[in-house]
Amino acid sequence: MKYDTALCRLVEKKEIAKGFFDFRVQNTDLMNNALPGQFVHILVPGKTLRRPISICDVENGCMRLVFEIRGEGTDILSQMKVGDDLDILGPLGTGFKIEKGKKYAFVGGGIGTPPLLYAAKQADTAIAVLGFRSSDAIILKEDFEKACSKVYLTTDDGSAGHHGFVTDPLSEIIGEVDEVCACGPTPMLKAIALIAQKNAKPCQISMEERMGCGVGACLVCACKTKINNVEGYSHVCKAGPVFRAEEVVF
Ligand SMILES: Cc1cc2nc3c(=O)[nH]c(=O)nc-3n(C[C@H](O)[C@H](O)[C@H](O)COP(=O)(O)OP(=O)(O)OC[C@H]3O[C@@H](n4cnc5c(N)ncnc54)[C@H](O)[C@@H]3O)c2cc1C
Numbered sequence: 216m217k218y219d220t221a222l223c224r225l226v227e228k229k230e231i232a233k234g235f236f237d238f239r240v241q242n243t244d245l246m247n248n249a250l251p252g253q254f255v256h257i258l259v260p261g262k263t264l265r266r267p268i269s270i271c272d273v274e275n276g277c278m279r280l281v282f283e284i285r286g287e288g289t290d291i292l293s294q295m296k297v298g299d300d301l302d303i304l305g306p307l308g309t310g311f312k313i314e315k316g317k318k319y320a321f322v323g324g325g326i327g328t329p330p331l332l333y334a335a336k337q338a339d340t341a342i343a344v345l346g347f348r349s350s351d352a353i354i355l356k357e358d359f360e361k362a363c364s365k366v367y368l369t370t371d372d373g374s375a376g377h378h379g380f381v382t383d384p385l386s387e388i389i390g391e392v393d394e395v396c397a398c399g400p401t402p403m404l405k406a407i408a409l410i411a412q413k414n415a416k417p418c419q420i421s422m423e424e425r426m427g428c429g430v431g432a433c434l435v436c437a438c439k440t441k442i443n444n445v446e447g448y449s450h451v452c453k454a455g456p457v458f459r460a461e462e463v464v465f
């Protein structure tokens with residue numbers, strides 16, 4: 216399979232919380248093919264390996280990419296200027312499958328929240344449950360308020376919203392939704408998968424693994440899965456990042 220890279224012009228850049236950046240980039244082909252839950256692989260100047268960033272949204276002729284500075288690569292990325300071109304490979308991976316007429320809970324933890332925004336915008340009815348470590352790390356709350364009928368907010372330290380984890384509000388509302396879509400740290404995804412299973416609700420989860428090539432060639436991103444009753448390893452970059460919860464062996 217051939218993977219295309221594209222030069223995408225950075226047309227808008229904002230720091231939406233300390234160390235969190237919101238980029239709007241332009242490339243028509245990339246945007247036309249982007250599905251919610253997919254990611255792009257960005258070549259950072261001076262680095263050999265690309266960095267995977269989720270597609271946060273596609274609106275007003277731009278693709279939104281929201282990221283946190285975690286290390287050297289994302290730090291260099293954050294210093295790019297409006298008018299620069301980003302070398303982007305994608306869209307890559309599988310997306311969330313959003314069906315007409317269903318009511319979804321979108322559950323995001325920290326920097327796992329961005330891909331859920333574009334997914335929530337595709338749903339007929341959406342409730343968001345967003346969890347952050349503290350009030351100064353809250354991102355995209357207003358965007359989710361526009362896309363969803365209700366937004367539950369939690370913080371680990373109680374500095375905003377409910378003091379606790381996303382699993383608390385999710386346990387209260389799980390009875391009123393048809394399906395759950397989640398993205399965030401693995402322990403959070405494991406807990407959400409369990410709640411969904413106990414309540415017999417389908418659940419899609421987006422896994423985050425360290426990545427190399429991003430296209431199924433290097434095996435860096437393998438995660439343990441059970442698909443069609445066969446246990447093995449799947450490439451998160453190609454078979455995922457979105458899996459049905461029961462397919463992932465935690
Ligand atoms: C499918 C997917 C979607 C993602 N979406 C987002 C997003 O929307 N916003 C966001 O802020 N972050 C996202 N991440 C995490 C982001 O890719 C890492 O934070 C970033 O690669 C760190 O790079 P760095 O050079 O700053 O850090 P370093 O630790 O210096 O990176 C060293 C190497 O490890 C890789 N790496 C480090 N951490 C991760 C990680 N968590 N996941 C994958 N590779 C990693 C880097 O790509 C690089 O090759 C996503 C990860 C995946 C797998």
Ligand code: FES
Binds near residue numbers: 428436452453
């Ligand atoms: S990152 Fe290379 S196989 Fe997935």
